[in-house]
Amino acid sequence: MIRSCLHTHTTFCDGADDVETMCAAAAARGLAAIGFSSHAPIAKKTGIKTSWHLPDEKLDEYLETVLAAKKRWRGRLEVFLGLEVDYIQGLCGPADGDYQSLPLDYIIGSVHFAAPPERGFTVDAPEEEFLAGFRDIFQGDGTALYNAYYDAYRGMIEEGGFDIAGHLDLVKKNNGLYRFFSPEDPAYGKRLLETADCLAAASGRPARETTGNGAFPVVVEVNTGGMNRGRVSEPYPSRAVLKLLRERNVPLTVTADAHSAEHLGGHYEEARNAMMDAGYSSALRLAEGKDGKALWLEEPLTARDRGES
Ligand SMILES: [Zn+2]
Ligand SMILES: [Zn+2]
Structure with a gap:
């Protein structure tokens, strides 16, 4: 059974519920572990202001609130402190010292901006906003859009500094x-293949030295966030990508990209089925090691899990 969610947003960024509400919901739904991954502050570094990133001045309060929850829930629910860090080519990314120096259990690396950020275009924007940017920036050319996206994703993998590769084929959202x-399209398939090869290479080396977790590999998330919000009918990444990752022994963790308590654990059966169809028999979740440091724990996916809620 899949019993964790490491991709979780709260009222600190663009989530609907606070840290305590999310912890209580995770415990009530039978999860053993929850990790918080607020959209990391980018304003100072990039000059961009958005409504969905954690403001710089709230960072300390965020860290303290999650660490307090970790203590409060000890023995009932394992709570982990993370951030979802944007990679914006040439501007900022998970490998930056600002993020690496924080006392985090993990970092999710994500690409939302596939064009210069001053254009304000993200691949997962609401439909109308997406269409306007897609026309203006990419002249309505889908190939140009996915090439820009996978170029950025590849740049992020090569620069490293993250533990979990976020919503790998998010570019399909719209x-x-x-x-x-x-x-x-074979040209699209080629980009996926190249991304899988790149991840396999990254997966074989420790992601971050600062975790103290020597062999902390890059793990790919199977993210049901798009399904939870009714935007796509399959997880990120698709079955085709999962097969490529399986062939390369890249480990997976399942997340709901929860923006509210009700998303926790949402569509996990579909995620599990997709993973099993691709040949996976286990998934990873974070667990607290004896010294309090986060460690990956392997949990089996069994046929019995299928159809379980
Ligand atoms: Zn994201
Ligand atoms: Zn997210």
């Missing part, structure tokens, strides 16, 4: 009915 590009 591609319902394959209206802008086909995942069957």
